[in-house]
Amino acid sequence: xxxHRAGWRLFWRYKSRPxxxxxxxxxxxxxxxxxxxxxxxxxxxxxxxxxVKLGIRISPRTVSKYxxxxxxxxxxxxxxxxxxxKNHAKAILACDFFVAVTATFRxxxxxxxxxxxxxxxxxxxxxxxxxxxxxxxxxREVGGNGGGHRYLIHDRDRIFAKHLDDSSRALGVExxxxxxxxxxxxxxxxxxxxxxxxxxLDWLIPLSEAHLRxxxxxxxTHYNRGRxxxxxxxxxxxxxxNEEVVLKPETRHRLASDALx
Numbered sequence: 551x552x553x554h555r556a557g558w559r560l561f562w563r564y565k566s567r568p569x570x571x572x573x574x575x576x577x578x579x580x581x582x583x584x585x586x587x588x589x590x591x592x593x594x595x596x597x598x599x600x601x602v603k604l605g606i607r608i609s610p611r612t613v614s615k616y617x618x619x620x621x622x623x624x625x626x627x628x629x630x631x632x633x634x635x636k637n638h639a640k641a642i643l644a645c646d647f648f649v650a651v652t653a654t655f656r657x658x659x660x661x662x663x664x665x666x667x668x669x670x671x672x673x674x675x676x677x678x679x680x681x682x683x684x685x686x687x688x689x690r691e692v693g694g695n696g697g698g699h700r701y702l703i704h705d706r707d708r709i710f711a712k713h714l715d716d717s718s719r720a721l722g723v724e725x726x727x728x729x730x731x732x733x734x735x736x737x738x739x740x741x742x743x744x745x746x747x748x749x750x751l752d753w754l755i756p757l758s759e760a761h762l763r764x765x766x767x768x769x770x771t772h773y774n775r776g777r778x779x780x781x782x783x784x785x786x787x788x789x790x791x792n793e794e795v796v797l798k799p800e801t802r803h804r805l806a807s808d809a810l811x
Contacts, residue, residue, distance in 0.1 A: 570612065577606065578616045585617045593617065631735060635666060641700035642666040643692065643723070644739040647680060647709065648746075650762055653755045658762055661685065663692050664742050665699075669779050670787035671742065671770050676763045682711035686718075693721050701726055703736050745773075 584596050591599075593614040600606040600613075635642065645663040652658060659680045663673040673692045677684055693699065702718055703726045704710050715725040728735035750769045756762035774788040 573608065573612065581613055581616045582618050638701060639667040641698065642703060643672065643699045644703040644736055646705065646736060646739045646743060647707065648743045650751055650756060653757050658759055660766065661688055662739065662742060664739055666738055668787045669782060670774050674766045674770050676759055676766065678759060680709050682709055682714045685709055686714045689718060693723060699723060703728060705736060706730060
């Protein structure tokens with residue numbers, strides 16, 4: 551009886567072992583082959599290909615488990631996010647929200663849109679109740695300027711609803727949603743929000759919604775036409791018309807010879 555009970559426990563311990571059962575060796579080899587021959591495909595794409603073309607239903611997590619790992623130091627086969635931003639900077643818009651508090655402790659939401667290539671603030675507006683319809687109207691005002699933008703970057707906030715993205719695509723703009731908890735994916739917009747706080751809102755307290763909107767419109771003009779940006783040469787994002795910025799050659803200030811004597 552003691553041996554029988556011990557065998558029974560071992561039997562059910564084997565039957566109840568944790569984890570998913572391994573897939574056949576042929577399927578593992580097929581996954582590795584597909585991943586090697588198609589470096590741009592991820593686990594979702596490979597799982598869909600197996601289901602649609604071969605009728606093999608397998609979880610994307612299982613596919614990622616058996617995909618070959620890239621050796622350290624070897625370049626990736628796809629395009630990095632930073633490379634994409636540099637290659638398509640002239641066609642990219644980025645937007646985001648941040649909050650400001652009035653003198654009466656009223657919370658206001660500020661919406662900003664920036665161009666990647668020129669660093670120009672394309673749009674700034676204020677609201678007390680942000681919604682998807684209001685945000686879509688702001689994006690329509692930016693898209694109606696004919697800037698030739700093809701991409702729009704925003705985070706995964708609930709304000710950016712599905713119908714907002716669909717309407718943006720109808721305007722000919724492809725929506726790129728940044729990953730969860732990854733503010734660096736939208737670094738330029740996050741940086742300009744910090745600049746607004748450090749150079750403008752940290753020095754005054756808005757009295758009302760209209761007051762804050764007026765302040766931001768005036769500061770937006772200064773940011774686009776008067777504030778130098780080192781990444782532009784240095785230069786300004788939106789220089790005044792019929793006015794060229796002449797950069798003098800670099801000179802070093804030296805004391806006169808008689809002053810040194």
